Every structure is written in C-alpha cells, then in structure tokens.
Amino acid sequence: MLLGLLPPLAGELRVLGSSPRRGSAHIGYVPQGRNLEAAVAFRGVDLVGLGLDGHRWGFRVPTRPRRELPSSVTEALEAAGASEYARRRIGEMSGGERQRLMLAQALVSKPQLLLLDEPFANLDVRHQSVMAAVVAEVAVEQSLSVVLVAHDINPLRRVVDRVCYVAGGGVAIGTPEEVVTGPVLSRLYGGPVEVLTDSRGRRFVVGLEEETAHPHARSRASVVEGAVR
Amino acid sequence: MSVAARHLLASAGPVSNFSWNLLADLRQMLGYAFMRNAFEAGAMVAVVAGVVGYFVVLRRTAFAAHALSHIGFAGAAGAVAVGVIPLWGLLAFCLTSGAVIGGLGQRLRERDTVIGIVLAFALGLGALFISLYSGSSNEAISILFGEILGVSTGDLSLTLAIGLITLALVAALYRPLLFTSVDEDVAEARRVPVRMVSVVFMMTVALAVAISVQVVGVLLIFGLMVTPAAIAERVCRSPGQAMLVGVAVALGSTWLGLAISWYFAYPVSFFIISISFVVYVAVRVASWAKERAVRAMAVA
Structure with missing residues (x-):
C-alpha cells in the first residue's frame, strides 16, 4: 500500500506528503524472501545498479572507464557494508550478504x-545483529525513516523507536517496552501470553503455542540515534 | 536447386574428402552459395540464440522456449500444407503463442501446465497438417531436425532481418528485462511494466526460435538456445560476459558443425548439438574437479 501497489480499502493514505505512487524513487523497498539463487551469472554490483536505473529502457551507455561504477x-554498497563482496x-x-546487498540496492536511489x-x-544470529546495526547506522547517517516487518523483536530491541504489534486482528502501538508485555499481548491474542x-x-513471547507473534516494528531516525547512543 | 536436391547433396556420401590443406578446403566450401548461406544464417542464429538464451536461462523459461518451438512446428507444417515457406508459419504461430505465454506471467502457478496443454494441442495440429500435405516427409524431417544447408538467399535475408529485430528488442528491453528477471517484486515497485516486459520478451524468444529452427530444427532447439547459455552461466560473472561467451559457444558449434558436415555426410544439426554438449560436459567436469581440488586443499 505504501508503495502504491494496492489501494487502501477505505480512507486516504499519505506517504512523504503525497498519496503513494508506484515507482517512487523516494521509497526503498526490500521484499521478503527473494529467491536470488536463480541469478547465477550475475554480480552484486549488477543487482545494485538495477536499483539505480533498472527501470529505464535500453542499456546503460558506458560513459566512464569499464571497471568504474557510478x-x-x-556509496550505497559502502553504507550497507557490502563493498567487499559486491x-x-x-x-x-x-543469505546475510545477499540481504545487505538488497539493502544497498534499495539505498542506491537515495530514498527518504x-x-x-x-x-x-532466515538469517543466523550473527547476521541478524550485523543487519540490525547496518540498518540503524544507515537510518542515522542518511536521516531516513525505516519501516520494517519482523517476527522477532530481539535483534531490533535497541534500535527500534516504535512497535506496531499486529495479532489476532488487533494492533498495539508504542515503544517495545510498552507493547511487548504480557497484559498487552494477552489482550491482542485473546488468551494468556507471557513475556x-x-x-x-x-524479550521472549511464550504461550498460545499454535499462534505466531507478528510485530510490525517501526523505527524513526531521531529515536534510533538515541537508542544507538 | 530445390530443397530436395540440396538435401540429396548433403546426404549423398562425403561431399569432400578431408585434406590437410584446410584453407583450400574452406575456399572450396565457401565456393558454394548454399554453404555461404548456411554460414551466414548460422552466424546470425548463433548470435541471437546466445543473447536470448542468457535471459531464457536466467528467467528459468527454458520450458516455454521449448514449447514455442513445438508450437512453431505446427505453424511450419501448416505453412507447408498451404504452400507457403515454413518460416512464415513458424513466425505466425510462435509470435502468437509467445504473446500468450508472456501474458501468463512469471508467477502463475499453473503456467507450465497451461503451456504443456497448448503444446500438446499444437503438436496434434502439426500431425494433421503433415497428413494434409501430400508431398514427401522430407519437409517434416527438415522442420524437426533443421535444414541449414537448405537456406536460400531469400530465407537468408529474412533470417538476417528477423535476427536484427530480435537483437534490437533485447537492446531496448535490456535493463528492465534484467531487473524483472532477477527481482520482479522490486522491479514492479519501481514501476517497471513487468507484464509488458514479459510479453515482449516472450515474443522476442518466439522470433529467435523461429529463425533457430532452420539451423537445428524444432526438436534440437535447446542445443542452441539453452546449452551455450548454460555453459556461460557456469563460467561467467556478469551478464555481459555471459552473453558474449554464450554467443561464442553457439557460433563456434554452429560453424564447426557446418565445417565437419562438409566432410561427413551426417546431419549438420547432430554435429552442432554434439559440440555444444561436449563443451557443456567438459565445463561441468572441470568445475567438479576444481571443487574437489579446493576441498582437498581445505582438508590438507
């Protein structure tokens, strides 16, 4: 919806001061679980380059020496910590390297x-924390807002500003400390949940073993800064 | 010279005995118009197949390409039945079905099933058209297995024109095509017309298939469209490199296959396919050996 791919069922939606429009260069997007194994003869730099001008027709006219990149x-590779292997x-x-590469691709159009x-x-704990640190750093340095969806709040605990916890058809919005608590989640799930x-x-959410937690976490640059400090 | 006569020429025992003076042989070979046409048409088809093949492999649409060629068979047989040159029938059937297959999109779950069903129907039509055509079965054989030695000067200019259109289409689509191939969701979010790119690309594949059929035939199309690109995928890093290597392998096996057929009276398409197959096996074996060596080093 934020990308302008789906219209809202009711009401009006404004993103960055205007109604969402497909193809906005102001929004960087990394979808879930992309299957990039298919691309065999394809380098990291090729992927990031597509984020820059993949929507234009024709091929990039080589204006500079062959080996040099735009x-x-x-810069995007550097920011996402992906330069070494690009x-x-x-x-x-x-998987972790690919995830940071996709982040670089989303950053290359200089989004807000x-x-x-x-x-x-699908990332192990090490790559999770690296990724969380990279996202937080990028958010501060380029002063952009980050909206992300995650099932597990823990890698994000210290960098997230606001959490929008969606479960059982209800939502709870606030800081992680306010939202990820037993009473709030028990109300959302309509059953006993312990944190x-x-x-x-x-924080670990237990109880209601058949249901999965699905917090939509939201972070903003200003508070990310506070959290990182 | 009629197609049948040329066919006879190509299959009536060794056309020339092998001599160690390859240059003289080459000059003699190229002295014949049908050999010159074959080399030129083969070159154009190889370049197109190498470039388009990269995307066919990247997008995992090998089955669609395969289906297009078989649907093309019905078109070619139909053209023969009504007395038009097979290429027109190929073009008409391939382009139409290419547009439809492209319109089905990449993600549709039952896509391959739909393609398979249409493909079976097309082959049935092909069987009907062949029986309607009262002439010899030579035409059918040459559609199925290719008849590059039968490319007339008229066919050649048509092949060159279609080849250039195909390359121009790929050049125009290049970045959006790469984008949608590796990463459809993001491309869509960035306003790339995903469906349109898919339709135009499948029509481009259709054009490539239509001209490749002349060289290797409907049944062996994979040898030109997929094998060289699959070899390139294994040895290259970037898309540009992969396309160059794909073209080189396709061109090398086509020309070498043609040259070998000058000495041995077996079908040209057999030689072309065998060469690219041998290269593919060699590349697989080499990468397996390399991996083993790396693992041995790691253990030691």
Missing part, C-alpha cells in the same frame, strides 16, 4: 523512506 552505487556472483553469497519486509528471516525477559533484556 558513485551512487559505490563483485562476486550472487550465487556465491551467503525504507521499507524492509522480514529483513531478518519473559532474560538477563540481557531480551
């Missing part, structure tokens, strides 16, 4: 809003 591509084939990269759908799905906190402040 500066926005280099000239390798996508098929040779790990970043939409990330399940950026931590356990471990020694390092990580």
Whole structure:
C-alpha cells in the first residue's frame, strides 16, 4: 500500500506528503524472501545498479572507464557494508550478504523512506545483529525513516523507536517496552501470553503455542540515534 | 536447386574428402552459395540464440522456449500444407503463442501446465497438417531436425532481418528485462511494466526460435538456445560476459558443425548439438574437479 501497489480499502493514505505512487524513487523497498539463487551469472554490483536505473529502457551507455561504477552505487554498497563482496556472483553469497546487498540496492536511489519486509528471516544470529546495526547506522547517517516487518523483536530491541504489534486482528502501538508485555499481548491474542525477559533484556513471547507473534516494528531516525547512543 | 536436391547433396556420401590443406578446403566450401548461406544464417542464429538464451536461462523459461518451438512446428507444417515457406508459419504461430505465454506471467502457478496443454494441442495440429500435405516427409524431417544447408538467399535475408529485430528488442528491453528477471517484486515497485516486459520478451524468444529452427530444427532447439547459455552461466560473472561467451559457444558449434558436415555426410544439426554438449560436459567436469581440488586443499 505504501508503495502504491494496492489501494487502501477505505480512507486516504499519505506517504512523504503525497498519496503513494508506484515507482517512487523516494521509497526503498526490500521484499521478503527473494529467491536470488536463480541469478547465477550475475554480480552484486549488477543487482545494485538495477536499483539505480533498472527501470529505464535500453542499456546503460558506458560513459566512464569499464571497471568504474557510478558513485551512487559505490556509496550505497559502502553504507550497507557490502563493498567487499559486491563483485562476486550472487550465487556465491551467503543469505546475510545477499540481504545487505538488497539493502544497498534499495539505498542506491537515495530514498527518504525504507521499507524492509522480514529483513531478518532466515538469517543466523550473527547476521541478524550485523543487519540490525547496518540498518540503524544507515537510518542515522542518511536521516531516513525505516519501516520494517519482523517476527522477532530481539535483534531490533535497541534500535527500534516504535512497535506496531499486529495479532489476532488487533494492533498495539508504542515503544517495545510498552507493547511487548504480557497484559498487552494477552489482550491482542485473546488468551494468556507471557513475556519473559532474560538477563540481557531480551524479550521472549511464550504461550498460545499454535499462534505466531507478528510485530510490525517501526523505527524513526531521531529515536534510533538515541537508542544507538 | 530445390530443397530436395540440396538435401540429396548433403546426404549423398562425403561431399569432400578431408585434406590437410584446410584453407583450400574452406575456399572450396565457401565456393558454394548454399554453404555461404548456411554460414551466414548460422552466424546470425548463433548470435541471437546466445543473447536470448542468457535471459531464457536466467528467467528459468527454458520450458516455454521449448514449447514455442513445438508450437512453431505446427505453424511450419501448416505453412507447408498451404504452400507457403515454413518460416512464415513458424513466425505466425510462435509470435502468437509467445504473446500468450508472456501474458501468463512469471508467477502463475499453473503456467507450465497451461503451456504443456497448448503444446500438446499444437503438436496434434502439426500431425494433421503433415497428413494434409501430400508431398514427401522430407519437409517434416527438415522442420524437426533443421535444414541449414537448405537456406536460400531469400530465407537468408529474412533470417538476417528477423535476427536484427530480435537483437534490437533485447537492446531496448535490456535493463528492465534484467531487473524483472532477477527481482520482479522490486522491479514492479519501481514501476517497471513487468507484464509488458514479459510479453515482449516472450515474443522476442518466439522470433529467435523461429529463425533457430532452420539451423537445428524444432526438436534440437535447446542445443542452441539453452546449452551455450548454460555453459556461460557456469563460467561467467556478469551478464555481459555471459552473453558474449554464450554467443561464442553457439557460433563456434554452429560453424564447426557446418565445417565437419562438409566432410561427413551426417546431419549438420547432430554435429552442432554434439559440440555444444561436449563443451557443456567438459565445463561441468572441470568445475567438479576444481571443487574437489579446493576441498582437498581445505582438508590438507
């Protein structure tokens, strides 16, 4: 809906001061679970380059020496921490490396809003924390808002500003401390849910074993900064 | 010279004995108009197949390309039945079905089933058209297995024209085509007309298939459209490189196959397909050996 792919069922939606329109360069988008293995003879830099001008017809007219990349591509790769491996084939990269590459692709058009759908799905804990740190850093440095969807709040705990927890047809909005609590979630799920906190402040949602938690986390640059500090 | 006569020429025992003076052989080979036409048409088809093949492999639409060629068979047989040159029938059937297959989109779950059903129907039509045509079965054989030695000067200019149109279409679509191939959701969000790109691309494949059928025939189209591109996918990093290598493999096997057929009276398409197949196996074996060596190093 934010991308302008679906119209709202009712009401009006305004994103960055105007109604959403397909193809806005102001919004960077990384969808969930993209299958990039298919692209074998395809490098990271090729993928990021598509974020820059993949929507234009024809091919990029080579105006500079062959090996040199457009500066926005280099900057986006740098910001996402993907420069080192960007000239390798996508098929040779790990899931975490691919995820950061997709982030670079979303950043290359210099967006003001970043939409990330399940950026931590299928990542191990190390890549999850690297990814969370990269997202937080990018949000501060480029002063952009990040809206992301995640099932697990923990990798994001310290960088997220606001959480919009969606479950059982209801929502709860607030800081993670306000929302991810036993009473709030029990109300949302309509059943007993407990939130356990471990020694390092990580929260675990238990109870209602057949249902899955699905917090929509929302972070804004200003508070991300506070959280990182 | 009629097609049948040329066919006879190509299959009536060794056309020339092998000599060690390859240059003289080449000169003698190219002294014949039908050999020159074959080399030129083969070159155009190889370039087109190498370039289009990269996207066919990248988009995982090999089955659609395969289906297009078989649907083209019905078109070609129909054209023969009504007395038009087969290429027109190929073009008409391939372009129509290419537009439809492209319109089905990449994601549709039952897409391959739909293609398969249409493909079976088309082959049935082909069988009917062949029986309607009272002439010899030579025409059918040459559609199925290719008849590059039968390319007339008229066919050649048509092939060159269609080949250039195909390359121009790929050039015009290049970036959106790459974008939608690797990453359809993001491309859609960035306002790339995904459906339109898919339709135009399948029509481009249809054009490529139509001219490739002359060289290797309906049944062996994979050898030109998929094998060289699959080889390139394994050895290359970037799309540009992969297309160049794909073209090189397709061109090499076509020309070499033609040259070998000068000495041995077996079907040209057999030689072309065999060469690209051998290269593919060699590349697989080489990458397997390399992986093993790397693993051995890691263990040691």
